[in-house]
Amino acid sequence: MIKSSEEIELLRIAGQIVGDTHNYLKQFIKPGITTKELDKLAYDYIISRDATPSFLNYEGYPASICTSVNEEVVHGIPSNRVLQDGDIISIDIGACYKGYHGDSAWSYPVGNISEEKKYLLEHTEQSLYEGLSVIKPGMKIGDIGYAVEKYALDHKLGVVKELVGHGVGKHLHESPDVPNYGKKNTGMTLRKGMVIAVEPMLNLGTADIYILDDDWTIITADDKPSAHFEHTIVVTKDGYEILTKR
Ligand code: MF3
Numbered sequence: 012m013i014k015s016s017e018e019i020e021l022l023r024i025a026g027q028i029v030g031d032t033h034n035y036l037k038q039f040i041k042p043g044i045t046t047k048e049l050d051k052l053a054y055d056y057i058i059s060r061d062a063t064p065s066f067l068n069y070e071g072y073p074a075s076i077c078t079s080v081n082e083e084v085v086h087g088i089p090s091n092r093v094l095q096d097g098d099i100i101s102i103d104i105g106a107c108y109k110g111y112h113g114d115s116a117w118s119y120p121v122g123n124i125s126e127e128k129k130y131l132l133e134h135t136e137q138s139l140y141e142g143l144s145v146i147k148p149g150m151k152i153g154d155i156g157y158a159v160e161k162y163a164l165d166h167k168l169g170v171v172k173e174l175v176g177h178g179v180g181k182h183l184h185e186s187p188d189v190p191n192y193g194k195k196n197t198g199m200t201l202r203k204g205m206v207i208a209v210e211p212m213l214n215l216g217t218a219d220i221y222i223l224d225d226d227w228t229i230i231t232a233d234d235k236p237s238a239h240f241e242h243t244i245v246v247t248k249d250g251y252e253i254l255t256k257r
């Protein structure tokens with residue numbers, strides 16, 4: 012699980028491509044665009060950077076990005092769905108550069124959104140930073156989950172437990188699992204050179220979810236909105252570095 016400095020350099024490039032893809036897509040996230048059009052824009056951009064979309068064909072996944080709207084939590088498949096004023100959309104992007112992956116999801120407002128959706132976006136983003144803030148060698152995986160969950164519960168948001176963050180490297184998903192809940196001082200010890208994706212998924216209502224008949228899209232059980240923020244980071248000597256910077 013410990014990456015060499017050569018590997019970290021490639022993971023940094025892969026991560027930067029993911030961050031840049033987010034920056035590029037952002038301008039197109041407006042009422043009227045379809046999620047399939049966003050997928051095509053992402054595909055073309057990632058290819059233009061000499062990388063490949065990590066998600067395309069991953070365990071049969073049929074697109075380059077995941078586009079999860081409103082009550083969709085994660086793994087929404089791009090389609091002819093037209094974004095509407097007031098929607099929120101989580102865009103999850105992975106890119107593979109010279110065999111190494113970067114993975115980052117971000118949730119965006121479409122046009123003008125309600126106060127409660129603003130609250131959800133703001134506090135889900137902050138929960139990611141709360142989780143990251145504890146990262147340094149010697150801390151444990153459980154410390155990350157504890158920080159995310161505490162922040163979420165303090166803000167009355169539901170924490171999705173069935174899906175977790177993960178190690179990142181030559182594979183999109185590696186050990187260890189990085190849950191968004193946990194107990195302080197439990198789980199694997201973080202060490203310099205570990206690369207992990209931290210990715211809280213928080214809901215305005217219940218934490219419960221179900222999966223649609225397409226076998227991918229995850230939905231909140233009460234149809235209330237959900238948000239998802241994810242960065243891939245490397246553990247450094249005294250903290251962490253975000254590899255998927257925006
Ligand atoms: N980015 C997702 C994750 O964070 C992976 C998407 S899986 C795919 O783990 F199959 F949809 F690609």
Ligand code: CO
Nearest residue numbers: 114208210241
């Ligand atoms: Co991920």
